[in-house]
Structure formats: structure tokens, C-alpha cells
Amino acid sequence: MVRLVPESTAPTTLSFVIVCGHRSIRTIIHTDSMDMNTKQSVLVLGAGGFIGGHLVKRLKREGFWVRGVDIKLNPFAESQADDFVVQDLRDADGVRRVIDRRFDEVYQLAADMGGAGYIFTGEHDADVMHNSASINLNVLDTCQKRGVKRIFYSSSACMYPEHNQLDPDNPNCAEDSAYPAAPDSEYGWEKLFSERLFLAYHRNYGIESRVARYHNIFGPEGTWTGGKEKAPAAICRKVAEASSRGEIEIWGDGLQTRSFLYVDECLEGTTRLLRSSFTGPVNIGSDEMVTINQLVELVADIAGKKLTIRHKDGPLGVRGRNSDNRLIKQRLGWAPTQSLRTGLEKTYAWIEQQVLRRAA
Numbered sequence: 178m179v180r181l182v183p184e185s186t187a188p189t190t191l192s193f194v195i196v197c198g199h200r201s202i203r204t205i206i207h208t209d210s211m212d213m214n215t216k217q218s219v220l221v222l223g224a225g226g227f228i229g230g231h232l233v234k235r236l237k238r239e240g241f242w243v244r245g246v247d248i249k250l251n252p253f254a255e256s257q258a259d260d261f262v263v264q265d266l267r268d269a270d271g272v273r274r275v276i277d278r279r280f281d282e283v284y285q286l287a288a289d290m291g292g293a294g295y296i297f298t299g300e301h302d303a304d305v306m307h308n309s310a311s312i313n314l315n316v317l318d319t320c321q322k323r324g325v326k327r328i329f330y331s332s333s334a335c336m337y338p339e340h341n342q343l344d345p346d347n348p349n350c351a352e353d354s355a356y357p358a359a360p361d362s363e364y365g366w367e368k369l370f371s372e373r374l375f376l377a378y379h380r381n382y383g384i385e386s387r388v389a390r391y392h393n394i395f396g397p398e399g400t401w402t403g404g405k406e407k408a409p410a411a412i413c414r415k416v417a418e419a420s421s422r423g424e425i426e427i428w429g430d431g432l433q434t435r436s437f438l439y440v441d442e443c444l445e446g447t448t449r450l451l452r453s454s455f456t457g458p459v460n461i462g463s464d465e466m467v468t469i470n471q472l473v474e475l476v477a478d479i480a481g482k483k484l485t486i487r488h489k490d491g492p493l494g495v496r497g498r499n500s501d502n503r504l505i506k507q508r509l510g511w512a513p514t515q516s517l518r519t520g521l522e523k524t525y526a527w528i529e530q531q532v533l534r535r536a537a
Contacts, residue, residue: 427487
């Protein structure tokens with residue numbers, strides 16, 4: 178855990194370097210102890226990740242005092258958290274140190290995850306299940322002992338049964354279709370276990386757990402290269418790297434279907450759910466379903482490029498998936514409305530900048 182507490186109560190920005198063996202971690206912590214004692218406090222676990230980083234920004238705009246925790250800093254944007262702690266949440270003692278009070282809201286986004294190239298090869302199954310389950314067990318145990326009353330858990334649409342997602346044109350992802358369970362990956366099985374874990378703590382200990390099943394969240398300031406990026410980021414990168422009238426490569430025949438939700442709408446659904454009386458689980462996703470070929474064509478059009486798609490064998494996941502938004506409309510009176518193109522325009526512009534910066 179990295180922490181530096183200033184002697185003064187005046188707002189302070191602290192910058193320092195911790196050197197461990199051959200690794201160095203530069204951490205910037207914004208500390209205002211007066212705010213910490215006078216404002217409602219929020220804990221964001223996974224704050225160094227894509228969704229967590231955006232969530233911290235939103236919560237700061239709403240006026241909360243925010244502590245962010247992650248095993249790493251966000252490589253793309255400086256955290257706006259009042260207090261950012263570098264901590265491995267698989268370590269139970271470390272979790273007890275960062276959850277040191279009764280936070281008003283806790284958002285548990287931390288997990289071992291990635292795109293299809295990471296999740297569906299089978300090479301990382303043991304790590305994915307062990308790491309994410311350990312984090313959730315540690316977090317819930319400590320929250321219960323600290324008296325935390327309200328916690329959000331980000332599950333995933335990957336927990337839905339494979340047999341309901343074989344038809345790319347008519348996938349069934351209604352919340353009540355989850356059982357009998359048959360996810361197509363160990364990542365999905367771990368998410369299903371952890372959903373049940375959070376709901377058990379709700380029943381047995383009175384913690385106001387809120388469980389959402391995210392559907393393919395995307396946007397700027399997320400992983401866009403290296404193997405853990407998801408489809409929108411990977412395709413934006415490939416299109417940005419391609420010359421006009423060039424070629425890009427995608428896995429499968431491109432007829433597999435998905436829906437993709439822009440990060441700002443994900444955060445709207447997330448905060449609405451946590452502050453509601455509805456436990457869930459509930460989908461948070463777009464119901465604008467496209468094929469992967471259509472996703473490529475849309476990004477290429479945004480980029481102003483004419484590209485050829487070359488299909489190749491690779492890990493695919495289920496044949497079709499789309500968010501069923503009937504329940505969230507019924508229980509929260511809300512559902513995402515932003516078009517896929519609008520979100521992709523923002524995301525492509527950011528990823529194109531990263532590609533150009535790397536090539537410079």
C-alpha cells in the first residue's frame with residue numbers, strides 16, 4: 178500500500194516515487210483531510226482501470242471525497258481521487274488497510290479481466306478465477322466488519338448461458354435467463370459466483386449490495402493495445418493504423434453480434450442502481466446490436482477510410498449477445514439512449530491520438 182499523510186490539513190498535492198526491486202511506482206495523491214471529514218466518502222476499487230477512472234471523475238464532479246484503490250495507476254490519465262492507494266486487493270491485510278472506515282458508497286470494479294484474446298484462450302483461467310474471487314471475498318469480508326452499508330458490484334454479461342447466445346440474431350440475455358447456468362468461460366463462472374456472494378452478504382448481513390451485469394463498456398482512456406483490449410478499442414486501433422484502402426484483420430467471420438455501451442452511460446446506470454432500492458442483478462448495456470463486420474464498417478466510416486476486412490480463426494466467445502433492457506427500464510425508469518456511433522466518434526479520436534503519439 179502506498180500512502181503519505183501530510184501534517185497540515187491544507188489541501189495538498191503529493192508526488193513521490195516508491196522503488197521496489199527493479200520496479201518504480203509514481204503515485205500522485207491529492208489529500209484534503211478537511212474534505213474527508215466534512216463530505217460524504219466514496220471508495221472506488223479498480224480506480225486505476227478504465228471504468229474506475231471515469232467513475233472517480235464523475236464522483237468528484239458530484240462533490241464526494243473519493244479514495245481510489247488499484248494494483249496500478251491508470252496509464253492514460255492522472256487520477257482525480259482525493260486519495261489514491263496502490264494496493265493488491267488479493268492481500269486481505271491490504272484490503273483491511275484501505276477499507277479503514279464506513280464509506281458511504283463502495284464501488285467494487287476490480288477484477289482480472291481482458292478481451293477475447295485473454296479470456297477465451299483458456300491460458301489464464303486459473304488466474305482469472307483465483308484473483309477475482311480473492312478480491313471479492315476480501316472486500317466483502319472487510320466491508321461487513323467495517324459496517325459499510327452500500328456496495329456496488331460489476332458483474333458481466335459473460336455469465337449468461339452459452340446455449341442462449343447461439344443465434345446471433347436472437348440472443349437471450351434477459352436477467353431471468355441466467356439459470357440453469359452455463360457460461361462459456363471461467364471468467365463468466367467467477368462472475369456468477371461473485372454475484373451470489375454479494376447477494377448472500379445482502380441476505381445474511383444486511384449490506385445493501387447492488388449487482389449489475391455490464392455489456393461491453395467502451396470509451397477513451399482505456400486499454401487499446403497489448404492483448405487485453407476489447408473489440409471497440411482493438412478495432413479503433415486497427416483502423417487508425419491502417420492506410421486508406423488498406424486491410425484489417427478480425428477474428429471469425431464477423432457475423433457474431435454484440436452491443437456496446439459508452440462509458441458515460443454505464444456510469445449513469447451504475448450510480449442510479451447503487452442509490453436505488455433495487456438489488457439486481459440487472460443489465461447495464463446498450464440494446465443497439467451490430468455484427469463485428471458492421472462495427473468495423475462504422476469505425477472506418479468515422480475515420481474516412483475504405484478498408485477491406487480479412488477474417489481469420491481466433492477466440493470468439495458466444496455467437497450473439499445483446500443487452501435486454503426491459504428490467505432496468507421497469508425498476509430504474511432509465512435505459513441508455515446514446516447511439517453507438519456517437520460513442521465511437523469520441524473513442525476513435527482518442528485512440529487515433531495514441532497511435533499517432535506512439536508512431537512519432
